[in-house]
Amino acid sequence: MTSAARLSPQKPAPTIDDLRVRLCYVCxxxxxxxxxxxxxxxxxxxxxxxxxxxxxxxxxxxxxESRDRSKNALKxxxxxxxxxxxxxxxxxxxxxxxxNRGISRAGTIVTVASLGGVVVTCAxxxxxxxxxxxxxxxxxxxxxxxxxFVLTDDPNSWSWATWLSLPLIPISLILSRLPLGTPSPTxxxxxxxxxxxxxxxxxxxxxxxxxxxxxxxxxxxxxAPLWPPSPTLICVCYPLVHSLYHAARRRLTHYxxxxxxxxxxxPPNVQRFLWAFGGDNGQHGARIDIMVQGDVExxxxxxxxxxxxxxxxxxxxxxxERTIRITGASLGRLLGGALVMPYIASAFGxxxxxxxxxxxxxxxxxxxxxxxxxxxxQWEMGFTPKDGGLxxxxxxxxxxxxxxxxxxxxxxxxxxxxxxxxxxxxxESDPVWWRNTLGLGLFIVLKDVIKVVHLWLAKQxxxxxxxxxxxxxxxxxxxxxxxHPWPSVGSNISVAPRS
Amino acid sequence: xxxxxxxxxxxxxxxxxxxxxxxxxxxxSADNMQSWFFTIQVLGQSLYEGEVFALEFRFDNSYPFxxxxxxxxxxxxxxxxxxxxxxxxxxxxxSILGDDWSPSLSVTAVCITLQSMLASCxxxxxxxxxxxxxxxxxxxxxxxxxxxxxxxxxxxLCVS
Numbered sequence: 123m124t125s126a127a128r129l130s131p132q133k134p135a136p137t138i139d140d141l142r143v144r145l146c147y148v149c150x151x152x153x154x155x156x157x158x159x160x161x162x163x164x165x166x167x168x169x170x171x172x173x174x175x176x177x178x179x180x181x182x183x184x185x186x187e188s189r190d191r192s193k194n195a196l197k198x199x200x201x202x203x204x205x206x207x208x209x210x211x212x213x214x215x216x217x218x219x220x221x222n223r224g225i226s227r228a229g230t231i232v233t234v235a236s237l238g239g240v241v242v243t244c245a246x247x248x249x250x251x252x253x254x255x256x257x258x259x260x261x262x263x264x265x266x267x268x269x270x271f272v273l274t275d276d277p278n279s280w281s282w283a284t285w286l287s288l289p290l291i292p293i294s295l296i297l298s299r300l301p302l303g304t305p306s307p308t309x310x311x312x313x314x315x316x317x318x319x320x321x322x323x324x325x326x327x328x329x330x331x332x333x334x335x336x337x338x339x340x341x342x343x344x345x346a347p348l349w350p351p352s353p354t355l356i357c358v359c360y361p362l363v364h365s366l367y368h369a370a371r372r373r374l375t376h377y378x379x380x381x382x383x384x385x386x387x388x389p390p391n392v393q394r395f396l397w398a399f400g401g402d403n404g405q406h407g408a409r410i411d412i413m414v415q416g417d418v419e420x421x422x423x424x425x426x427x428x429x430x431x432x433x434x435x436x437x438x439x440x441x442x443e444r445t446i447r448i449t450g451a452s453l454g455r456l457l458g459g460a461l462v463m464p465y466i467a468s469a470f471g472x473x474x475x476x477x478x479x480x481x482x483x484x485x486x487x488x489x490x491x492x493x494x495x496x497x498x499x500q501w502e503m504g505f506t507p508k509d510g511g512l513x514x515x516x517x518x519x520x521x522x523x524x525x526x527x528x529x530x531x532x533x534x535x536x537x538x539x540x541x542x543x544x545x546x547x548x549x550e551s552d553p554v555w556w557r558n559t560l561g562l563g564l565f566i567v568l569k570d571v572i573k574v575v576h577l578w579l580a581k582q583x584x585x586x587x588x589x590x591x592x593x594x595x596x597x598x599x600x601x602x603x604x605x606h607p608w609p610s611v612g613s614n615i616s617v618a619p620r621s
Numbered sequence: 622x623x624x625x626x627x628x629x630x631x632x633x634x635x636x637x638x639x640x641x642x643x644x645x646x647x648x649x650s651a652d653n654m655q656s657w658f659f660t661i662q663v664l665g666q667s668l669y670e671g672e673v674f675a676l677e678f679r680f681d682n683s684y685p686f687x688x689x690x691x692x693x694x695x696x697x698x699x700x701x702x703x704x705x706x707x708x709x710x711x712x713x714x715x716s717i718l719g720d721d722w723s724p725s726l727s728v729t730a731v732c733i734t735l736q737s738m739l740a741s742c743x744x745x746x747x748x749x750x751x752x753x754x755x756x757x758x759x760x761x762x763x764x765x766x767x768x769x770x771x772x773x774x775x776x777x778l779c780v781s
Contacts, residue, residue: 148625150628150632181686190719190766193720199723199725506687
């Protein structure tokens with residue numbers, strides 16, 4: 123109980139409903155007492171400022187977007203009283219936000235660590251790092267057995283082509299995570315899956331070509347393995363699947379955050395990057411996402427956004443979605459997320475394999491080959507081709523096998539098949555790569571589901587926000603423009619703001 | 622919400638036309654809802670006695686949820702005041718135009734604050750690092766992140 127309330131027991135302090143004219147301090151609109159369709163008004167502080175609740179909530183939201191301004195978000199600009207914000211904030215949302223913050227923090231650590239690593243190691247170190255990462259990632263993705271067959275565990279026997287392509291794996295993985303507007307994950311998937319056809323080691327290129335020949339001579343007699351789909355088919359279909367999935371995800375996200383369907387044709391995917399290492403505003407990941415997708419604009423990107431708005435009409439939310447803020451944490455999340463992908467794929471692939479022991483259907487889908495094919499490994503290892511390249515190798519292998527030389531047309535046909543289906547060792551091996559690919563897809567879907575749920579919960583929280591209303595205790599009713607006259611409580615009352 | 626922005630600016634313009642502006646401030650032009658121009662001079666005794674400056678307010682549809690971009694005009698007729706918080710390109714380092722902005726402030730309130738900022742000036746000098754800032758400054762002063770301290774200004778150019 124405040125002193126003001128105690129001194130005037132006959133009538134409580136006037137409230138916002140007793141004002142004759144209400145003036146919103148945010149939008150400056152006035153509303154007469156008894157307006158036909160009154161908006162929700164609040165008086166959340168200890169002075170005379172009042173506002174539409176919607177306006178004030180929007181201000182709080184926009185102020186909370188920036189770390190420097192957020193200190194003023196819940197403070198009355200006139201009397202400095204703190205607004206009391208009430209909202210439905212379920213434990214699961216708090217958990218998700220905490221998780222998100224944790225990941226961001228981990229992202230910051232990854233950024234700091236990798237920056238330190240880059241500074242400390244020289245270019246050669248970076249190169250070695252990339253190459254060994256590429257090797258390890260490849261081993262994870264293709265399976266140890268196949269990796270050992272193609273590359274061997276001894277880096278000394280790797281050819282220059284291997285040394286050239288391995289470092290490109292992490293680079294392409296990272297590039298694929300940058301939303302550059304193209305379905306760029308095609309690049310790493312191609313890089314990983316081309317190993318089905320290309321065996322850059324000189325030693326294994328011999329075996330491969332040897333394999334090709336057997337394969338080519340056997341091929342017309344044996345039916346093509348329709349399942350799992352060939353890597354080339356996947357690389358070709360990937361952009362389509364990718365863009366369909368993304369379109370679906372964007373529409374779902376739009377539906378969840380905006381509560382209505384998005385137009386079928388979304389504006390082209392233009393990306394801009396804002397480098398903001400100094401100020402990391404990611405206090406509430408998902409909430410900020412919703413905020414930028416909503417009406418409130420971020421001041422930093424305002425000008426560009428305006429230009430863009432003029433270009434594509436409305437839908438500033440979409441434009442905001444396409445502006446990427448690069449902060450220390452987000453960079454770390456990006457790098458860490460990219461590099462951990464092969465491991466996630468392998469973990470999920472293994473999980474799928476485990477599950478497939480119980481499900482026959484899953485086993486068929488994964489095309490698990492429990493028993494390792496002998497043929498793939500029984501090629502006479504130990505030969506090294508002297509010269510002649512792939513064509514020469516094919517011809518020499520043909521001679522050795524006692525088969526007619528395939529000629530140029532035949533060689534081309536063999537090469538084409540090689541590129542389309544992979545070589546025999548690939549086809550006959552247990553398709554670890556396939557279940558890893560499916561596993562990665564599963565992971566991406568799971569991750570996106572969690573993201574959408576997070577967005578949805580955060581949106582529910584935003585929508586359930588209310589500001590606690592207070593009466594005008596402590597303010598002389600004479601200062602207020604009231605509908606009905608109010609007994610004056612005298613001037614000896616000290617202002618006692620309620621807590 | 623652009624509708625809030627239009628309604629609120631319309632209201633402010635109406636108030637200016639009905640109730641007038643504080644002494645020393647005059648409306649030069651408010652032809653559209655993107656930029657308004659005012660002239661401003663310091664009344665009474667001050668270092669800027671007799672000088673007239675022009676202020677430009679740039680609004681976008683985040684107004685009043687974020688501050689308008691306010692700068693002193695620099696052209697043939699007007700020059701920015703020499704003041705430790707005003708860069709020679711007209712950019713102003715004032716916390717109410719950045720982190721301390723609140724929708725309870727208005728165009729008139731900003732004018733009054735800037736007037737008193739000029740009036741209380743003790744020494745006509747440019748902010749430290751003026752040349753460097755002016756060389757690299759973005760067109761829109763809101764893209765500069767200023768660090769607000771009592772006496773000095775420190776622009777952090779982090780967003781471009």
